[in-house]
Amino acid sequence: MTQAKICGLTTPETLDAALAHGAAFVGAVVFPRSPRHIQPLHGATLFERARGRAGIVAVTVDADDALLTEIALILKPDFIQLHGNETPERGQKVRALTGAGIIRALPVSTAADLEAAADWQDVADHLMFDARPPQGSALPGGVGHAFDWTLLAGRSWPRPWFLAGGLNPDNVAQAISLTGAPLVDVSSGVESAPGVKDDGRIAAFMAAVNRS
Ligand SMILES: O=C(O)c1ccccc1N[C@@H]1O[C@H](COP(=O)(O)O)[C@@H](O)[C@H]1O
Numbered sequence: 001m002t003q004a005k006i007c008g009l010t011t012p013e014t015l016d017a018a019l020a021h022g023a024a025f026v027g028a029v030v031f032p033r034s035p036r037h038i039q040p041l042h043g044a045t046l047f048e049r050a051r052g053r054a055g056i057v058a059v060t061v062d063a064d065d066a067l068l069t070e071i072a073l074i075l076k077p078d079f080i081q082l083h084g085n086e087t088p089e090r091g092q093k094v095r096a097l098t099g100a101g102i103i104r105a106l107p108v109s110t111a112a113d114l115e116a117a118a119d120w121q122d123v124a125d126h127l128m129f130d131a132r133p134p135q136g137s138a139l140p141g142g143v144g145h146a147f148d149w150t151l152l153a154g155r156s157w158p159r160p161w162f163l164a165g166g167l168n169p170d171n172v173a174q175a176i177s178l179t180g181a182p183l184v185d186v187s188s189g190v191e192s193a194p195g196v197k198d199d200g201r202i203a204a205f206m207a208a209v210n211r212s
Contacts, residue, residue: 002176004209005162006202007059007187008036008142014197015050021206025055027081027187030063030071034139035195036187040074047075057081057103061140065097072098079103079125083141091123101125105164107132107140108147114155121158128185131165141165144188152179169204176212184209 006018007027018026028043029036038046040058047056058077060068062084071077080094081103091102104124106116109132117127131147133140146166163181168189176184188194190201 002181002209002212003183004206005055005057005183005185006190006197006205007057007185008034008191008195009197010036010038010046010195011197012046012049014199014202015046017197017199017202018206019050019053021203022210023054023202023206024183025057025079025185026050027057027059027185028075028077029059029142029187030067030075031059031061031083031139034142036142040071043075047077055079058100059083059141062086068094068098072100081105081128083130088119088123091120095123103128103162105130105141108151108165111151114151117157117159117161124159126162126183127157127159128162128164130162130185142187144168146171146175149175149178152181167205169201169208172205172208173212176209 003024005025006023008029009015028038055078057079058071059081077100079101083105095102102124103126104120105128108129131145133143144166162183162185164185167186190205192198
């Protein structure tokens, strides 16, 4: 059965909705340019209710050691999601520095982009295939952009993997059926406006995943 991560949660109500509907992972985005940005201290208070009920993921973009240390000590995530230009060597260092598991987001627009997965097989606990954002995008993720899911059809990967990018309650069942994704990740597709999560859309997304 496919499991889901609901990302970019910023309120107790929407975090509770994600947990109540069975999200296996919940994400806090620590990236000031994002409309979903949360300070580690605020995130620690908010996400404590999820501890032991879902994997807590801190989404970071080329974060420096000082920020990663703050996240590790204060938010205490189960996983750090690397969503920037981090190398596998940097991934090893982030694991050692934070003690958290590693989710590596890989931007995809063509079949060649999938080859980067091999570089991460000894470093990442989970891979995440996310759409490469359109040129000029202010964010490397969370923009509701999808890639050609058929690129993943029939492929297998050395690590459990997430499908991300442009998923929503109306298309997630088709995305799972085409790709066989064991894990899916969503942010803007369960919002009513950028950064504003919607309980009803979270419920509908989870229902579609749970039916798949
Ligand atoms: O959500 C963000 O604001 C964000 C910022 C910086 C890096 C990653 C971000 N989000 C990640 O992107 C995926 C896909 O987003 P969407 O569903 O297409 O909106 C999201 O789930 C996060 O993991």
